[in-house]
Amino acid sequence: MKHGLFIIILLILYGNTASGFLSGPIAGRTGAPNDICDSLTCNTNPCHTSYRLDTGRAKFSITVPTTYEKSKTIDVLITFDNSNTGLHGFEITAMDTTNTKIGTFTSTDETTQTESYRNQYAAHTTIGTAESSWTIQWSAPSENVSGPITFYAAGNEANGNSLSSGDYIYTDTATISLAAECVPFILKVKPKKLVIKRGKIAVVTVTVKGENNKTCANHTVYAFAKNKKISIDESAETNENGKAKFMVVAGDKKGKDVITFSTQDNDTEITKDIKVIIK
Numbered sequence: 140m141k142h143g144l145f146i147i148i149l150l151i152l153y154g155n156t157a158s159g160f161l162s163g164p165i166a167g168r169t170g171a172p173n174d175i176c177d178s179l180t181c182n183t184n185p186c187h188t189s190y191r192l193d194t195g196r197a198k199f200s201i202t203v204p205t206t207y208e209k210s211k212t213i214d215v216l217i218t219f220d221n222s223n224t225g226l227h228g229f230e231i232t233a234m235d236t237t238n239t240k241i242g243t244f245t246s247t248d249e250t251t252q253t254e255s256y257r258n259q260y261a262a263h264t265t266i267g268t269a270e271s272s273w274t275i276q277w278s279a280p281s282e283n284v285s286g287p288i289t290f291y292a293a294g295n296e297a298n299g300n301s302l303s304s305g306d307y308i309y310t311d312t313a314t315i316s317l318a319a320e321c322v323p324f325i326l327k328v329k330p331k332k333l334v335i336k337r338g339k340i341a342v343v344t345v346t347v348k349g350e351n352n353k354t355c356a357n358h359t360v361y362a363f364a365k366n367k368k369i370s371i372d373e374s375a376e377t378n379e380n381g382k383a384k385f386m387v388v389a390g391d392k393k394g395k396d397v398i399t400f401s402t403q404d405n406d407t408e409i410t411k412d413i414k415v416i417i418k
Contacts, residue, residue: 163252163262164230170310171291172238195307197222199294201231203277206318207288208357210281212245213315215261217292219271226297227271230262236286245276268297287316321355321381323347323404326411333398333415335369335389343385343413345400347377354381361401368396369415389417 167175193199202216217229235241243258250267253260253275261275277290289312296307327346335341347355360383362371368390375383387398396415401408 163255163264164228166230166256166260168230169232169260169291169293171232171234171289173234174232174291193309195296195309197296197307197309199229199292199296199309199311201290201292201311201313203290203313203315205315207279207315208318209279209283211357212276212278215244215275215277215290217273217275217294219294219296219309222271222296224296224298226268227295228263228268228297229273229292229294230260231275231290231292232260233277233288233290235284235288239285241284241288242280243278245278247274247276251275284317287314289314321347321349321353321358323355323358323402323409324349326360326400326402326409328400328411328413331413333387333413334418335387335415336418337389337391337393339389341387341389343371343387343398345375345377345383345385345411347381347383347402354379356381358383358402360385363399363401364415365397365399366394368392368394368417369398371398387415389415393417 198220200218200220202218204213207213215231217231219227231244232240233242240259244253244261245258246253246261250264250270251261251273252264256262263270263273267273291312292310294309296309298306325348327348329344329346333341333343345360347358347360349355356377356379358377358381359374360377361374362385364371370388370390372385375385377383394417396417397412398415399410399412401410403409
């Protein structure tokens with residue numbers, strides 16, 4: 140990787156002369172385009188000059204899923220492997236193809252921080268320098284963005300001498316693309332006919348599928364009882380298998396009802412009815 144890195148990261152971790160940085164690096168040290176170091180590296184005077192970039196024995200990496208969904212949150216793992224030191228630091232950001240910072244980061248524990256960077260970056264905390272692996276969360280935007288999203292991170296494998304010398308600096312990138320949206324084509328409801336006793340509860344499962352029998356995850360299904368003789372959840376989200384579960388509660392009188400399940404594709408509404416008999 141030929142991206143930028145931290146400026147005096149060890150001072151960020153420990154340095155007495157940089158006590159203002161003890162809680163984490165200043166924003167813009169990831170090597171991402173338009174960051175402080177831009178696409179150049181910072182292992183030039185007066186920073187970390189002991190070793191060339193990415194020449195240490197450790198492996199510094201970003202791990203993310205291959206795809207993301209709008210408005211959804213994913214875990215991002217930043218890791219040092221094969222490291223023989225006890226002090227480490229990192230900073231990470233995410234950009235689209237126009238080099239615009241995209242999405243927001245959230246900390247999962249006290250070893251990382253995001254709020255001090257307005258959630259556009261994530262980095263270690265003072266406590267986090269004792270770790271070699273950190274997990275943070277990244278929330279995707281709800282709107283369309285330009286092309287795939289790239290995560291840029293820089294890491295410091297520090298030797299603890301309170302100087303900028305003797306530290307190995309690493310960088311890494313990871314790319315994630317928007318998952319193809321599943322367009323609903325078929326609704327399957329089980330059971331096809333519901334027989335339920337007065338005052339009892341039953342569960343109806345609705346499966347949403349697109350063309351080529353592809354299951355539609357994270358899709359909203361709506362429900363409506365025609366005669367109001369039963370009560371049912373107004374809506375439910377499909378899981379990773381494309382299934383949404385609805386709880387049906389029968390009223391205290393015998394009778395019949397019809398439940399209409401529906402979901403929306405790009406242009407039209409898809410519906411499926413089932414009959415309900417209350418004994």
